[in-house]
Amino acid sequence: MMSQFILKRLVLCLVLFLLGVSGASAQDVITDLSKKNIPIEWNFTGTQIILFGVVDGVEAAPSGSQAVTTENSGQSKPDVIIVVRGPNKNIMARQKKRIAGIWINTDPRKFNNVPGYYSVVSTRPIQEITTVSELENLGIGFDALALRLAKVGGTFVNNKPGAHSQAIIRIMKQDGLYSEIPDGVNLIGGKLFRANIALPANIPVGTFDAIVYLYKEGKLLSITSQSIYIQKQGVEALVYSLAFDYPFFYGVLAVMLAVFSGLVASAIFKKD
Amino acid sequence: MQIYLPIAEISVNLFMILGMGAAVGFLSGMFGVGGGFLMTPLLIFSGIPPAVAVATEANQIVASSVSGALAQWKRGNVDIRMGVVLLLGGIVGSLFGVQLVKLLREWGQVDLIISLSYVTFLGIIGFLMLIESVNVILKSRSKAVTTARKSGQHNWIHGLPFKMRFHRSKLYISAIPPILIGACVGLLAAIMGVGGGFIMVPAMIYLLKVPTNVVVGTSLFQIVFVTSLVTILHATQNQTVDAVLALMLIVGGVIGAQFGVRAGMKLKGEQLRAILALLVLVVCFRMGLDLITTPKEFFSLSQYWGGSH
Numbered sequence: 001m002m003s004q005f006i007l008k009r010l011v012l013c014l015v016l017f018l019l020g021v022s023g024a025s026a027q028d029v030i031t032d033l034s035k036k037n038i039p040i041e042w043n044f045t046g047t048q049i050i051l052f053g054v055v056d057g058v059e060a061a062p063s064g065s066q067a068v069t070t071e072n073s074g075q076s077k078p079d080v081i082i083v084v085r086g087p088n089k090n091i092m093a094r095q096k097k098r099i100a101g102i103w104i105n106t107d108p109r110k111f112n113n114v115p116g117y118y119s120v121v122s123t124r125p126i127q128e129i130t131t132v133s134e135l136e137n138l139g140i141g142f143d144a145l146a147l148r149l150a151k152v153g154g155t156f157v158n159n160k161p162g163a164h165s166q167a168i169i170r171i172m173k174q175d176g177l178y179s180e181i182p183d184g185v186n187l188i189g190g191k192l193f194r195a196n197i198a199l200p201a202n203i204p205v206g207t208f209d210a211i212v213y214l215y216k217e218g219k220l221l222s223i224t225s226q227s228i229y230i231q232k233q234g235v236e237a238l239v240y241s242l243a244f245d246y247p248f249f250y251g252v253l254a255v256m257l258a259v260f261s262g263l264v265a266s267a268i269f270k271k272d
Numbered sequence: 273m274q275i276y277l278p279i280a281e282i283s284v285n286l287f288m289i290l291g292m293g294a295a296v297g298f299l300s301g302m303f304g305v306g307g308g309f310l311m312t313p314l315l316i317f318s319g320i321p322p323a324v325a326v327a328t329e330a331n332q333i334v335a336s337s338v339s340g341a342l343a344q345w346k347r348g349n350v351d352i353r354m355g356v357v358l359l360l361g362g363i364v365g366s367l368f369g370v371q372l373v374k375l376l377r378e379w380g381q382v383d384l385i386i387s388l389s390y391v392t393f394l395g396i397i398g399f400l401m402l403i404e405s406v407n408v409i410l411k412s413r414s415k416a417v418t419t420a421r422k423s424g425q426h427n428w429i430h431g432l433p434f435k436m437r438f439h440r441s442k443l444y445i446s447a448i449p450p451i452l453i454g455a456c457v458g459l460l461a462a463i464m465g466v467g468g469g470f471i472m473v474p475a476m477i478y479l480l481k482v483p484t485n486v487v488v489g490t491s492l493f494q495i496v497f498v499t500s501l502v503t504i505l506h507a508t509q510n511q512t513v514d515a516v517l518a519l520m521l522i523v524g525g526v527i528g529a530q531f532g533v534r535a536g537m538k539l540k541g542e543q544l545r546a547i548l549a550l551l552v553l554v555v556c557f558r559m560g561l562d563l564i565t566t567p568k569e570f571f572s573l574s575q576y577w578g579g580s581h
């Protein structure tokens with residue numbers, strides 16, 4: 001799945017490169033993040049990062065072989081779509097059904113490589129920026145994600161993503177891990193852009209990709225990508241790594257801590 | 273102030289958790305019970321994953337029972353032989369219980385089984401306690417003379433093999449019933465995150481006829497070791513022990529218990545038991561309600577490891 005994704009991006013880069021060579025002035029985007037390393041410490045309640053960038057050479061854009069026929073050709077602004085995706089998880093989705101009066105999890109379906117975080121932020125609704133088939137090919141947006149999940153989980157109903165894959169997206173949205181902000185990218189003077197990316201408290205740890213797609217008049221001009229690293233730090237990191245890397249030692253330590261604090265507490269309160 | 277729990281992986285309010293620990297600590301000090309059967313449901317209600325709530329509560333019970341166990345030990349109120357036999361059963365029960373939790377987690381049914389266990393046990397115990405305490409209250413009002421308990425009566429337990437002599441309890445009985453009782457308690461500790469005193473104490477008094485002065489000490493002795501084992505087993509098998517959460521609960525619980533003990537001295541035993549019974553039934557009702565009400569979301573997600581199975 002991943003290699004396919006990389007391949008697609010390589011092909012796209014190649015296409016863009018060829019476009020650039022073929023005379024049309026290349027569209028360059030320079031982007032940066034307000035923060036690339038995000039520590040999760042004991043008091044972490046979620047955070048926001050700002051992705052900002054400059055579109056280079058926009059003024060010179062309507063050149064080259066393509067004839068400009070659109071209505072707003074005079075001052076057409078570029079469009080930006082930012083996709084931030086978190087590390088993949090293997091998710092089991094189950095449907096609750098009433099059995100003997102009680103709601104019970106039934107019908108489990110496995111989904112490999114479900115993004116643990118997925119956020120699409122754009123200058124306007126992504127369906128207005130480009131075609132549905134291109135969004136699907138690039139894997140942008142929740143329709144594309146639902147389709148991919150359905151392929152992975154094998155849950156197609158009448159060629160449409162089934163209830164399980166829809167539920168994953170719905171629940172992840174409720175948990176604040178998936179989001180879609182169609183007007184979240186602020187374009188300033190047609191060249192500068194900035195967007196807030198919300199990272200909630202329950203965010204998974206790992207390497208995140210922030211991918212910026214630059215469009216103009218429905219044409220993809222460039223793709224740039226950056227990484228965000230989210231890691232537990234301090235006490236959180238210590239407790240977590242002990243619990244998962246040295247579970248027996250961690251268990252013994254937890255018991256010793258409990259015995260110790262129980263005895264200390266009774267000693268303190270005995271005095272009065 | 274928000275604190276991020278490393279294992280539960282959610283952010284909780286420090287004062288809410290301390291307050292919950294103190295409230296349950298207060299009640300357990302007042303009623304002389306462990307409090308696990310109140311704390312675990314409260315943790316679940318406040319959004320902690322049930323498997324984490326159970327394992328972490330087992331860890332807290334170690335802290336809340338260790339000083340009591342030590343005090344009873346010093347006073348000679350622990351029948352060590354009985355305690356060890358109960359503990360042997362407890363080891364088997366908790367090994368089985370933790371493994372069961374692991375399997376149920378894979379099947380996606382752990383939340384359901386924890387809730388069902390709570391509804392069943394809290395329902396039965398709350399109901400029995402309520403009847404008993406109301407009867408006592410009514411009888412004391414009508415000034416009826418309560419019949420003395422027939423002691424020394426032989427029951428079916430005396431027919432069982434593998435008899436052992438328990439000097440401290442002045443008993444010569446089969447080792448099978450205490451092993452079974454211990455195993456039940458170990459199982460409950462692993463699945464429900466309770467000490468199991470509410471099962472063990474009546475079972476020791478009514479089934480085994482252990483003298484009341486050694487019952488509490490001996491059961492505390494078993495609880496400390498079984499909950500310690502359950503904590504270590506859950507940590508190794510399920511990675512569900514949240515030490516940060518446990519520490520907050522321990523601090524709150526210790527403080528609450530001190531005030532609870534004082535408050536408890538002002539109330540009569542049967543009144544205490546009636547209040548406790550009502551409390552148990554309220555928690556039972558709330559848990560049961562969650563099982564039968566139509567959920568807002570008909571799907572649930574869980575993570576699984578190992579991509580290819």
